[in-house]
Amino acid sequence: MKTTNLAVTDRSLTAHPHALPGEKVDFGRPMLRVFGFRIDLRVVITAGIITLIALACGFAGLMLGKFSLTPTEVFQGLFGAAEKRIVNTVVGEWRAPRIIAGIVLGAGLGVSGAVFQSLTRNPLGSPDIIGFSTGAYTGGIVTIIVFGTSFVSTAAGAIIGGLLTAVVVYLLTWKGGVQGFRLIIVGIALTAMLNAFNTWLIMRADLELAMAAATWGAGTLNGMGWSTIAPAAVATIVLGLACGLFSRDLGTLELGDDTAKALGVRNEPIRAVLIVIAVALVAVVTAAAGPIAFVALAAPQIGRRIARAQGTSLLTSAAVGALLLVAADLIAQHAFGDIQLPVGVITVSIGGIYLIWLLIQEARKAS
Amino acid sequence: MSIPNPAGAASPLIAENLDLAYDQRQIVSDLDVSIPDGKFSIIVGPNACGKSTLLRALARLLPPAKGTVLLDGNNIEKMKTKKIAQRLGLLPQSSIAPDGITVAELVSRGRHPHQSFLRQWTDADEAAVLSALRATNTEELSSRLVDELSGGQRQRVWVAMVLAQETSLLLLDEPTTFLDVAYQIELLDLFSQLNHEYGHTLVAVLHDLNQACRYADEIIAMKNGSIVAQGAPETIITSELVNEVFGIDCTVIDDPVTGAPMIVAGAPKKTFAQR
Numbered sequence: 274m275k276t277t278n279l280a281v282t283d284r285s286l287t288a289h290p291h292a293l294p295g296e297k298v299d300f301g302r303p304m305l306r307v308f309g310f311r312i313d314l315r316v317v318i319t320a321g322i323i324t325l326i327a328l329a330c331g332f333a334g335l336m337l338g339k340f341s342l343t344p345t346e347v348f349q350g351l352f353g354a355a356e357k358r359i360v361n362t363v364v365g366e367w368r369a370p371r372i373i374a375g376i377v378l379g380a381g382l383g384v385s386g387a388v389f390q391s392l393t394r395n396p397l398g399s400p401d402i403i404g405f406s407t408g409a410y411t412g413g414i415v416t417i418i419v420f421g422t423s424f425v426s427t428a429a430g431a432i433i434g435g436l437l438t439a440v441v442v443y444l445l446t447w448k449g450g451v452q453g454f455r456l457i458i459v460g461i462a463l464t465a466m467l468n469a470f471n472t473w474l475i476m477r478a479d480l481e482l483a484m485a486a487a488t489w490g491a492g493t494l495n496g497m498g499w500s501t502i503a504p505a506a507v508a509t510i511v512l513g514l515a516c517g518l519f520s521r522d523l524g525t526l527e528l529g530d531d532t533a534k535a536l537g538v539r540n541e542p543i544r545a546v547l548i549v550i551a552v553a554l555v556a557v558v559t560a561a562a563g564p565i566a567f568v569a570l571a572a573p574q575i576g577r578r579i580a581r582a583q584g585t586s587l588l589t590s591a592a593v594g595a596l597l598l599v600a601a602d603l604i605a606q607h608a609f610g611d612i613q614l615p616v617g618v619i620t621v622s623i624g625g626i627y628l629i630w631l632l633i634q635e636a637r638k639a640s
Numbered sequence: 641m642s643i644p645n646p647a648g649a650a651s652p653l654i655a656e657n658l659d660l661a662y663d664q665r666q667i668v669s670d671l672d673v674s675i676p677d678g679k680f681s682i683i684v685g686p687n688a689c690g691k692s693t694l695l696r697a698l699a700r701l702l703p704p705a706k707g708t709v710l711l712d713g714n715n716i717e718k719m720k721t722k723k724i725a726q727r728l729g730l731l732p733q734s735s736i737a738p739d740g741i742t743v744a745e746l747v748s749r750g751r752h753p754h755q756s757f758l759r760q761w762t763d764a765d766e767a768a769v770l771s772a773l774r775a776t777n778t779e780e781l782s783s784r785l786v787d788e789l790s791g792g793q794r795q796r797v798w799v800a801m802v803l804a805q806e807t808s809l810l811l812l813d814e815p816t817t818f819l820d821v822a823y824q825i826e827l828l829d830l831f832s833q834l835n836h837e838y839g840h841t842l843v844a845v846l847h848d849l850n851q852a853c854r855y856a857d858e859i860i861a862m863k864n865g866s867i868v869a870q871g872a873p874e875t876i877i878t879s880e881l882v883n884e885v886f887g888i889d890c891t892v893i894d895d896p897v898t899g900a901p902m903i904v905a906g907a908p909k910k911t912f913a914q915r
Contacts, residue, residue, distance in 0.1 A: 292770035294763070300744045301783020311748075311761035394736065518757060524738075525752050531701050531732040536805065537725030537753035583745040584738040 302581075319580035320592040327379075327596035331372040334603050335364055371497045373506060375599035375616075378494075378558045379568055381509035383576070383594020384516050384587050385558075386569030388551040391523050391585040392544060393453035396631060399570040400555040403460025406566070407467040408438025409552075409559035414474050414486045422485050424501045428508075428560035435556035438463065439548055492565035492617020494602050505561035512554040517587055519547055524584050565617050567624025568597050574631075650677050652712055652809055652841055653698055653728075659706035660693050660865075666705070667693045668865040680835040680842045682852040685862035686886055691845045692733060692813050694862070698843065699730040699811050725753035729807035733814050735798055737786040743797050744782040747772055750804030772803035776830065792823035799827065803834075810834070812844040816851070824848075828855050849886075853877055853900045861885050877901040 303314040335347045349355035350364025386399040412434015420426045446456045576589030602616040651674040660668035668690040696702040700716045709716040751765045773779040776796040816824040834840045853873040861869045869876045889906035
């Protein structure tokens with residue numbers, strides 16, 4: 274005979290397993306339930322504050338320049354209500370598109386980086402490291418050389434280039450499923466090859482086209498106008514929201530493939546859809562502003578640390594991405610007197626330092 | 641629809657003519673098994689005999705090379721993975737806790753199959769998570785970071801996550817490995833309670849044969865990808881079977897506490913025997 278009634282110790286389980294109505298789980302932090310959503314108050318407030326700082330930087334960007342304006346003039350200019358017509362033009366036509374670009378494209382890069390870092394379960398797994406930005410740039414250069422410099426054709430070329438790169442990385446990584454670390458290594462190798470190819474393309478092209486491609490290649494918001502940023506911003510917002518729809522699956526995938534599938538996530542189709550959306554996101558940004566490094570890499574990590582978010586938070590990644598790009602562009606534009614640098618130069622410089630720190634951290638974790 | 645198993649009760653989980661392979665390497669061949677409903681079944685067998693592989697196939701994590709797995713009479717390969725997740729929970733051998741995640745948050749992820757984009761958190765979720773935390777004695781850990789916990793605590797948290805899924809069918813892949821003996825007993829008691837008090841059907845892979853005999857209603861003994869014996873421990877566990885499956889000499893006596901069979905291995909070899 275068999276009984277399972279073994280000696281009861283004070284480590285024995287389950288005195289009152291059932292929860293009573295109205296009892297709450299202690300998450301160790303304030304949680305709000307709004308309709309069907311559970312909202313981590315700390316994450317929302319942090320993201321809100323960072324967004325406000327980004328908007329303040331944007332406002333400063335509207336004031337600063339050769340033609341410097343007062344806050345009142347900026348407000349009037351935003352609504353096209355300034356007495357001097359030139360103020361309306363400076364704010365509405367020259368500066369606002371650039372600020373919108375910094376905020377929206379930065380947020381897009383942040384979200385894209387968060388998705389890839391989550392999928393690869395590695396802070397190095399960001400689209401600027403694993404070749405998708407570079408691939409999008411390749412697609413862009415090819416279309417510039419073949420069709421000339423219009424935003425729509427460049428964007429289409431960049432999206433195709435980015436997606437093709439993703440397909441190649443995915444296929445080279447595939448081994449009955451995609452494993453994060455392999456994907457990063459394959460991506461880094463492909464980035465190197467694409468960079469060489471890009472250089473070759475630029476060297477072969479006509480001088481004028483080559484210069485356009487090279488300026489754009491550094492990653493810049495210089496000369497950003499509504500015709501470029503309007504479609505890019507709409508696409509970025511739509512794609513960013515699409516990522517948001519999958520954030521629950523993303524969080525569950527972080528628990529490992531077996532666990533995620535056991536919890537009802539269709540791993541491979543969901544992963545494929547997320548890769549396509551996030552590649553498209555980075556490709557749209559690249560088409561509008563060139564391959565801007567570092568924002569996608571750093572924004573999710575910085576956001577997560579500040580908000581102490583659980584796993585990946587697309588919201589804080591978007592907010593920090595916006596702040597990083599708009600602030601970097603402010604520095605690029607105004608910190609060096611009359612010389613305007615491409616914003617990509619600033620992000621690469623800061624990003625290099627961050628990358629070294631990150632590699633040291635990861636090496637420490639590994640040993 | 642359910643198919644009756646030999647014992648007469650309906651079997652929620654059945655495998656028929658199952659071939660399982662990783663790449664080209666065949667692990668399990670032509671295996672039939674039916675898991676008895678409402679019972680605690682334990683799969684035992686030597687390393688690399690296909691125990692975990694079988695469990696993965698039963699949980700639709702490994703598509704069969706041949707044959708079918710039936711969940712409540714339906715081919716599991718054709719069912720929606722979310723529907724399966726509402727019926728069948730799995731504690732895998734290894735899971736990853738994301739950096740900086742708290743216990744409560746991790747356990748909440750177990751609610752995934754019951755949620756949708758517009759319904760991410762309800763009273764039912766709150767109650768299920770709370771019950772799971774209490775059942776596993778982890779309620780007081782709920783706001784702690786998973787990274788900070790001891791191995792035993794962490795395993796209990798993963799069990800809580802699976803319990804929050806609220807499935808009446810639970811597959812457990814080596815749930816007690818790496819735990820000290822007190823935690824092993826604690827977890828096995830918990831599984832036993834889930835089985836006796838809630839009527840959950842459990843299937844676990846265990847290494848410790850004596851623990852298997854104590855807790856199992858049904859033992860499934862495997863060797864080289866096949867089932868050698870299946871039945872109640874009292875009926876199937878003999879020294880011959882243990883010798884056939886594990887290749888060790890042993891004596892089987894009655895467990896002085898539970899009366900279940902108890903395996904005492906042969907005398908230790910203390911010198912290098914002459915060949």
